[in-house]
Amino acid sequence: MKKADIIGGLIGILIGLYAIWEGSNMPEDVVMKIGPSFFPTILASLLIIFSLVLIVNALRGKSKGEVTPLKLSDKGVQRGLITLVAAIVFCIALDPIGFIPTAIVFLACMMWVMGNRKPMLMIVVPPLITLSIWLIFEKVLNLSMPAGLLIDIL
Amino acid sequence: MEFNWELMFTSYAAVFTPSILFMICVGTVAGIVIGALPGLTATMGVALLVPLTFGRAPLESLSMLMGIYCGAMYGGAISAILIRTPGTPAAAATVLEGYPMAKRGEAGRAMAMALFASFFGGVVGALIMTFASPFISSVALEFGPVEYFGLAIFGLSVIISISGRSLIKGMMSAFFGLLICTTGFDPISGYPRYTFGIVEMMEGPPFIPTLIGLFAVSEVFNEVQKIGGAQQIMAKLDQYLPSWADIKYCFKELCRSSIIGTVIGAIPGAGGDIAAFISYGEAKRASKNPERYGHGEIEGLAASECANNSCSGGAMIPLLSLGVPGDAVTAVLLGAFVIQGLQPGPMLYKEHIDLVYQIFASMMLAQFAMQFIGMAGIQLFARVIMVDRAILTPAIFVLSCVGAFAMRANVFDVYCTLFFGILGYVMMRYDYPLSPILLALILGPMAESNLRRALVISGGDFSILFSRPIAVTLMVLAVISLVMAIRGHQKVEAKLAEQEKLFNEVTQE
Amino acid sequence: MKRRTLLASALVLTAGLFAAPAFAAFPEKPVTVICPWTAGGGTDVLLRALSKEAEKFLGQTINVVNQTGGAGAIGHNAIRTARPDGYTVGMITFELNSLPPQGLVPFTWKDFDPLMRINSDPAALTVKADAPYSTVRGFMDYAKAHPGEITIGNSAPGSVWHIAAGLAAEKTGVTVKHVPFDGAQPAVTALVGGHIKAVAVSVAEVRSQVQAKNLKILGVMSSERDKIFPDVPTFKEQGVDVQFYTWRGLALPKGVPAANKAKILDAYKKAFETKDFQEFAAKASLNLSYQDSAEFAKFLDQNFKDVSAVMKNLGLAKK
Numbered sequence: 001m002k003k004a005d006i007i008g009g010l011i012g013i014l015i016g017l018y019a020i021w022e023g024s025n026m027p028e029d030v031v032m033k034i035g036p037s038f039f040p041t042i043l044a045s046l047l048i049i050f051s052l053v054l055i056v057n058a059l060r061g062k063s064k065g066e067v068t069p070l071k072l073s074d075k076g077v078q079r080g081l082i083t084l085v086a087a088i089v090f091c092i093a094l095d096p097i098g099f100i101p102t103a104i105v106f107l108a109c110m111m112w113v114m115g116n117r118k119p120m121l122m123i124v125v126p127p128l129i130t131l132s133i134w135l136i137f138e139k140v141l142n143l144s145m146p147a148g149l150l151i152d153i154l
Numbered sequence: 155m156e157f158n159w160e161l162m163f164t165s166y167a168a169v170f171t172p173s174i175l176f177m178i179c180v181g182t183v184a185g186i187v188i189g190a191l192p193g194l195t196a197t198m199g200v201a202l203l204v205p206l207t208f209g210r211a212p213l214e215s216l217s218m219l220m221g222i223y224c225g226a227m228y229g230g231a232i233s234a235i236l237i238r239t240p241g242t243p244a245a246a247a248t249v250l251e252g253y254p255m256a257k258r259g260e261a262g263r264a265m266a267m268a269l270f271a272s273f274f275g276g277v278v279g280a281l282i283m284t285f286a287s288p289f290i291s292s293v294a295l296e297f298g299p300v301e302y303f304g305l306a307i308f309g310l311s312v313i314i315s316i317s318g319r320s321l322i323k324g325m326m327s328a329f330f331g332l333l334i335c336t337t338g339f340d341p342i343s344g345y346p347r348y349t350f351g352i353v354e355m356m357e358g359p360p361f362i363p364t365l366i367g368l369f370a371v372s373e374v375f376n377e378v379q380k381i382g383g384a385q386q387i388m389a390k391l392d393q394y395l396p397s398w399a400d401i402k403y404c405f406k407e408l409c410r411s412s413i414i415g416t417v418i419g420a421i422p423g424a425g426g427d428i429a430a431f432i433s434y435g436e437a438k439r440a441s442k443n444p445e446r447y448g449h450g451e452i453e454g455l456a457a458s459e460c461a462n463n464s465c466s467g468g469a470m471i472p473l474l475s476l477g478v479p480g481d482a483v484t485a486v487l488l489g490a491f492v493i494q495g496l497q498p499g500p501m502l503y504k505e506h507i508d509l510v511y512q513i514f515a516s517m518m519l520a521q522f523a524m525q526f527i528g529m530a531g532i533q534l535f536a537r538v539i540m541v542d543r544a545i546l547t548p549a550i551f552v553l554s555c556v557g558a559f560a561m562r563a564n565v566f567d568v569y570c571t572l573f574f575g576i577l578g579y580v581m582m583r584y585d586y587p588l589s590p591i592l593l594a595l596i597l598g599p600m601a602e603s604n605l606r607r608a609l610v611i612s613g614g615d616f617s618i619l620f621s622r623p624i625a626v627t628l629m630v631l632a633v634i635s636l637v638m639a640i641r642g643h644q645k646v647e648a649k650l651a652e653q654e655k656l657f658n659e660v661t662q663e
Numbered sequence: 664m665k666r667r668t669l670l671a672s673a674l675v676l677t678a679g680l681f682a683a684p685a686f687a688a689f690p691e692k693p694v695t696v697i698c699p700w701t702a703g704g705g706t707d708v709l710l711r712a713l714s715k716e717a718e719k720f721l722g723q724t725i726n727v728v729n730q731t732g733g734a735g736a737i738g739h740n741a742i743r744t745a746r747p748d749g750y751t752v753g754m755i756t757f758e759l760n761s762l763p764p765q766g767l768v769p770f771t772w773k774d775f776d777p778l779m780r781i782n783s784d785p786a787a788l789t790v791k792a793d794a795p796y797s798t799v800r801g802f803m804d805y806a807k808a809h810p811g812e813i814t815i816g817n818s819a820p821g822s823v824w825h826i827a828a829g830l831a832a833e834k835t836g837v838t839v840k841h842v843p844f845d846g847a848q849p850a851v852t853a854l855v856g857g858h859i860k861a862v863a864v865s866v867a868e869v870r871s872q873v874q875a876k877n878l879k880i881l882g883v884m885s886s887e888r889d890k891i892f893p894d895v896p897t898f899k900e901q902g903v904d905v906q907f908y909t910w911r912g913l914a915l916p917k918g919v920p921a922a923n924k925a926k927i928l929d930a931y932k933k934a935f936e937t938k939d940f941q942e943f944a945a946k947a948s949l950n951l952s953y954q955d956s957a958e959f960a961k962f963l964d965q966n967f968k969d970v971s972a973v974m975k976n977l978g979l980a981k982k
Contacts, residue, residue: 001584001585004584008323008326008584008586012181012326012622015330015333016333019333019336019348021601022347022348023347024304026345026347027159027293027343029346029421032611033339034344035343035612036342036343036347037347038335038341038346038604038606039336039605039606040347043329043332043333043336044329044333046325046329047326047329047330047568050322050325050326050329051326053322054322054323054326057322058636061391064319064320064585065319065320065585067583070549072311076378076379076380078380079378080375080378080379081374083374083378084375084576087371087374087551087572087575088572089556090551090555091565091568091569091571091572094555094559094565094568095565099556103552105632106547106548106551106552107549107552110378110544110547110551111545112549113549114378114380114543114544115544116542116544116545121545122314122541125545129545129549131642133552133553133556136191137560141194141202141375141560142202142726142727143560143563143728144554144563144695144726144728145559145560145561146565167938179857197702197703198702200703201701201702201703201707202702204703204708204711205711205712205715209876210782210940216856240781295852295855295856295857296856297856297858298853298857298858299853299858303822332921338818339734339819340817340820341820341822341843341845342820342843344765344819344820344821344843344979346767353732353733353736353737353740353767354732354733354737356732356733356734356767357731357732357733357734360732422849422852423845423849475869476678476855477872478848478851478852478877479848481844485703485704486704487850489703489704489707489708491703492946492947493708493712493946494706494946495946497870497871497874498871498874499874500871500877501871501874502874534896554854555924562729562730562731562732562737563728563729563730563741564737568863603845607843607844610814610840610841610842611814611840611842611858611859613840658698
C-alpha cells in the first residue's frame, strides 16, 4: 500500500494545484475581495495538506491495509478489462446507434464474458431485459431513450 | 392556530373512501417502483405524475401524490440494499449498511427493517406534521444564509463517521468531492469555473449520474472480477416484519432519527438525503458498537431509512403553512397545488382548512399503504438478488446508464456515470471511502452558496457568521460532533488493532 | 459496377426514408417538445398543460422532454440542433436572450424559428409588509439614506430578475446589493424570514405571501397594472420608467417544412385558446400574451437588443 498511497497523495496534490492555478485566473470581486475562486482555493489547499500527510505517513511506513497486485494473467483482471472496454463502447454507441440494439448486444456480450454458455439464455434474456427497461421508461414514464438508428421506426 | 379534533376525525372519514384509498395505493405502488429504479427520484416521480392529476379533484390528486412521495422514499432503499444503487439520493446512507447485510445473506432482514423503519419514520413525521405545524414552521423561517451555512457545516461533520478506516483518506475524498462541487457556474457571480468550455459542465456535476456511477457502476467492475460460479448470494426470505429483537435493538435510533428527519425536512431546502446522513452519523456516534458500522449494522440502516421517510412529513410543514417547500419534492408539489387552484400558505389554512386536514390524513394513510404494499413486495424484490450474477451484473450496468440518461435526456450524463464508475472502482481498491464524496456533493453547494450569500449581505464582513444564535449553535454542535467522532474513531481503531493482535497470536500458536 | 448499384439503391432507400414523411400526413408519430428547465418547475408545468390540450388538435401524442442544465443553455441548444422535421418542438425562454451577451452560448434567437409567444410576466418589487416604505420612490429614497443596507434577492446571477433589479436601481441612481439565490422561491422565503430587504421577481411568485399579508408589492415593471393586484401602481406611474418582463414561447429548429410548421402552430394556437388552458393560466397567475410567429420574431429582436444593453451597463455582459 506504501507505493499506492504515495501515488494517491501525489494525484491529490496535482488536483489541488490545478484548482488553485485555475482559480487564480478567475475575476476578483472588487468590493468584497471574495470572488469565485475563494471557496475552491481553500478546499484545494486542504486537499493538498491531507495529501501531504498521506505521503508522509506512507514514507514512515504507517500505511494501512493491503492491495492485491493486478496481474494481467489473472482471469478476473482480464474480465475487468473486457468489461471496461465494453462499457466504454456501450456509452459511446448509445446515442448514435440507439438504446435497444446497443443494450441487447452489450448484455449478450457481458453474459458471455461472465461465464454464461447456455445459448437459450443468451438469445432470450438480453432482448427481454432491454425491452422491459425500454417499455417502462419510454412508454410508461414517457422518458425518451436514444432512438439512434431506429428513429424512423419507433 | 388551535388544533381542531373534530375536523381531524371528519377528514379521516373523507379520506376513508374507496376512491381516495385507491388513489393512495396507486400512488404508493408507482412511488415504490420509481424509487427503486436508479436515477428516478421521488422528485422525478412526482413531477412525471403531476400531469395525470390535471382535471381531477384536489383531494384525489393530492392523495395520489402523497402516495408517490412516501412510496418513493422507501423504494430507494430496495435498490440500495439489493444492488448497492441508491434508488434516490435519500437512500445513499442506506447503502452503507444495507448492502453489506444483503451480501451476508440477510437481504430479507434488511428489507423488512428498512420498510418498518420507513413506516415508523413516516408515521412520526405525519404525527408531528398534524400536531406541531404552526410551531415548527415559525422556526423554518429563521433559516437564512448564515443558518444554512451552519447546517451544512454540521452535516459535513458526519464525514468522520463515514470515513472507514483511514481518516486521512476520508478527508481527501471529502475535499475532492467539495472541489468537484465548485465546477460550473459560481452561485454568486455566475462565472463558469473549471468547465473546460463544456456546456454540460456549467451546472456542476450532475448529481444523480455521479451517485449512480460512484456506487452502482463501480460495484459492477468489482463484481465481474470476482465471479467464479460460487458467488451466488442466497437470501433468506422468510421475513415481512423485523423480528421483535431487531425492533427493540433499534428502537432508540428509530425515535431519534424520526425527530431529526422531521426537523431537517421542515427546514426549506434541506431534504431526505441530508436527514439520512445526519441521522446515520448520530446513530454511529451514540452506538455502543461503532466498529460494526460499515459492515452491515442494522441500527444504521434503521436510522437512515427512518430519517428519510419522516423527512417527507417535515417537508410538508412549511409547504402547507408558509407556502415554502421544505425539499425538492415539495417544490414540485407546490406546482401541483397551483394547478388545482390552491395556493399553499397561510391562506390555505384560512380558506381550505378542511383540505389541509385531509392532506394530513392522506399522508398518514399513505404510510400504512406503504407498509402493506411493501410487505407484499418484499418477496418479489428480494428475489432480484438471487438472479444469476451473469445476468444481474450487466443488467445493473445498463439500468444505471438508462437511469443517468433519463433525468436530462443527455448523453453527457452517461459518460459522467461511466467516469465516476471507474473513479469509484479505483478509489475503492485503494481504500478511499466513497461516501464522503457523496456527502460533499449534497452539502458542498449549500455551504458555499450560503457562505458567499451571507458575505454579500454583510459586505464582506466575516463577523456575520457569528451574529446569529441558531447558526452559532449549529457550528458549535459541528465542532463537538467532530471531536467526539474522532475520539470514537480512535477507539474503534484500538479495538480492531487488539482483535488483530489476538488473531495473530492465535494463528501463530 | 456491383458496388455502384448497391450505393445507388442505398441512396434511393435513404431518400425514400426521408421523403416518406413528407407524403404522409404530418404528424404520423409522436411529437417531442423539449423543455430547457426541470420537470415540475413553472415552465415545465405550463408546457405540459398546453401540450396536453394541443394533443387533441394534433391527433398525436406529445412527449415533453426535460433537457436541463447550463442555465437553460443545454435545452436551447438541443432545440436548435434537433432534426428539422417538425417532430421536435421546443420551449424557449428569456435566457435565450441573456445567455449570448454573457458569451456563454454560441447561438442567438436568430438560430431558431420562432413559433409563438405564450406569456410574459413583469417583475414586481416586493418588500416585507411592515417595511417603512410603501412606494417605489420611498424605497429608493430609503436606499439613498441608508447606503449599504438594502439587499435585493434574485433567482440566479445574471437571471432575468437580477437584470430587472439592476435596471431599476440604475434608473433611480441608487446602489443596492444583489443577492443571488437558487431560484425565485428561496429568495422569497428569505424575504419573508427577513434575511433580505426586497425581491424583484414575478407577481405569481410572491402572490400567496402578499395575499397572506406577509409581503407587499411596491410596483410592477409593466405598462399596465396587474390583474390580480389592480391596486398596485406600475413603476411608470410612480415616475420611474422601467419595464421589464420575462417571457416564454415556442420555437422550432431552423428549416422545418412550412406545412409541418403550420400544423404545429395551429394545434398549439387552438390549445392556447381552450377554456381549460385559460383557466389553468388564471389559477397559476400567468400573464398570457400570445404573439404569432412574425410578431414574436420582432419582439425577440427588440428584447435581445434591450437585454444586451442592460447587461452591458450592469457589467454582466462579457467584455
